[in-house]
Amino acid sequence: MKKLLSILLAVMMVASCAVAFASCNGGSKALFEKDPEGNVVIKIGGIGPLTGDYASYGNSVKNGAQIAVDQLNESNALEGISFELLFEDSEGDGTKAVTAFGKLQDSGMNVSLGGVLSGETKNIVATAAESGILVLTPSASAKDAINKDNAFRVCFNDPQQGLYAAEVIKEKNLATKIALFYDNGNDYCKGNADTFKQKAGELGLEIVTEQTYTESTNTDFSTQITAIKENGAELVFMPIYYSDAAKFLRQAAGTLENTVFFGVDGLDGLIGECGTEHAADCEDVILLTPYFADSVDPVVKTFVEAYEEKFGATPDQFAADGYDAVLAIAKAIEQNGFTAEALEEITAEDFNKKMVGAMTQITVTGATGVMTWTADGETDKDPSVLQIKGGQYVEYKKEQ
């Protein structure tokens, strides 16, 4: 019982803790390191789920941000300044994201990309408030995930999208009888659905039924489909992610013949998910998204090409958000007119303050559109209304 092993472990733990966790704080380190070419390195610290259920989102953001960092460094966009991306795994857990944030701080992070998911970002933002470091999250969309002054986001917040969607449906006169279909265990879906419901009520759109599912019941949607049909819905608003949407559409094929399917940016990726085999299922689906990979916009094109070359996959919404976040950080540095010499003099506090201050002044043309930011951290950009036609996204036009 009184194993020496346990004592040994305890001693080892204390010793290794003391070594591993204390070494980083010794002495006052310079705010910025220099790379071999003598450039001042701005360290951008990202956190997101690289393993676990949400791993694809985290990896997308990481890859997208990496593309931006590579492009900035290659083109030498800022004289004497280079960028480095550090990315830590959060496993999608808020507590682990906070320790990962600490790890990044220890590694000398200068600007934070917050988290990928909303929950973890909220935790990171709360921790980051102490140092005042600029937090620019690519994809945390929950309304109060960025409730501190130093936090901003690239994506829309959930309420915004639900709002836009209701407005578009009213404006384009798509339908008056609407069915809601979403994952009520997911904050992204729920946030969107809630504001949509509210706005739809204001605009006089009738919500005839509200059908929900959860992560553990996302395989069989037959009851929901029957209910939607029985209630005579003309349009199904589905603020859900593309993988669930593909399953839903496949099952709905044949039953919900003349119904319009309408989604938000989570549906980006639907064409790939349906593939050629089930392409007919996602035909005519309408979605509201600030980014799509087939766009002819030059910024999107260069981004998509570089991404496909490096990672062999088409970048999704998350990747585009990650890309834009890094571009915005570079722009904020430019806005402040930081030179390599100026950066060597500056204190961490001043740097953070100036970076946060610059965020509301910059205009960034990224893969997700032309963005500006308000003081409460929200971005302002126009989503496009797209429709899937023949396996392609096209600008939505009402059929006569």
Add this chain to the structure above:
Amino acid sequence: MKKFLSRINRRDALTLLVLVGIFAFFFIMLETGAASNQFKNMIIPMSYYILLAISLNLMVGVLGELSLGHAGFMSVGAYTGCFLSVMLVEKFPELPMYVYLPVAMLCGGLMAALFGVLIGIPALRVKGDYLAIVTLAFCEIIKTVIINLEFLGGAIGFDTDSIVPDRNKALTLLPYAAFAVIVSAILIMNLVRSKHGRAIMAVRDNRIAAEACGINVNFYKVAVFGIAAFFAGIAGVLYGHNDVLLKSANFDFNMSIEILVMVVLGGMGSNMLGSVIAAVVMTALPEMLRDFSDYRMLIYSVMLIVIMLFTSAPALAGIRERLSLGFIKESLQKKMAKKAEKKKAGKEEEK
């Protein structure tokens, strides 16, 4: 005090000593500013995982019933305690933390205990693997119910930002965490050593024999469920006051299994020291492996397998024996005895 000291045995004293040592180490690291940011952010999670591990050990190791629902009890405590704290802070903004946090801990613990008793009663009808499934189902029920409760934030999560200290979070919460963990450990160890503890272990070892001796098996089973849930609830309250967002999806069976792994790794049974150390190591290990980036989880899993084999494989019993404290003590005693003999012999020769 004397009575208390006389009741404490050496094994428990060692556990307490290690616990006090761990928290003293945390305090020193934080106070002197020697702790890195990563370590600073790990201290409170480490504390509540210690509490979770020892409370689950009470259920799994002492009572001998496998439970996969510990995260469920934890979430009940977390939501109750944090809801109360948020309400108190809202009503009385000037209320200091040393008032609302202990109140929240107590209420969170009691509510979790209530649920523990509730789940303990139907659990009397099943045991072993079947009970594990029942507790697993309970954990899922709690998760789903909370997701659908709007006043607890639903899927978006319950915002606890207003009750979490803005600055020096770790240092502010550490005294409460240390107090909660150490007092809970003393209570649990005292319970295990008491008359009731022996009764609980008798139920574990042979239910029929225990019943024949007049032990009320049902009472003890339900009581242990309640007590273990109580401490899990307290840990949950700590969790909620450390994180700014409670998401019920986080309290899934993965978390229960994580706690169970700590208990199994530390050694199931009446020795709590193993659970304490395993909780600390298991929380620190994945963080310390961050430098391996992509291979982190792989290395972590391999290390788990190696440790598990080392601590329990029959083939390695010899090595373990040699490393045990008892063995070293014996061999030391033998050496001392030999030395003493030699000395004696030498003296006699001199004469």
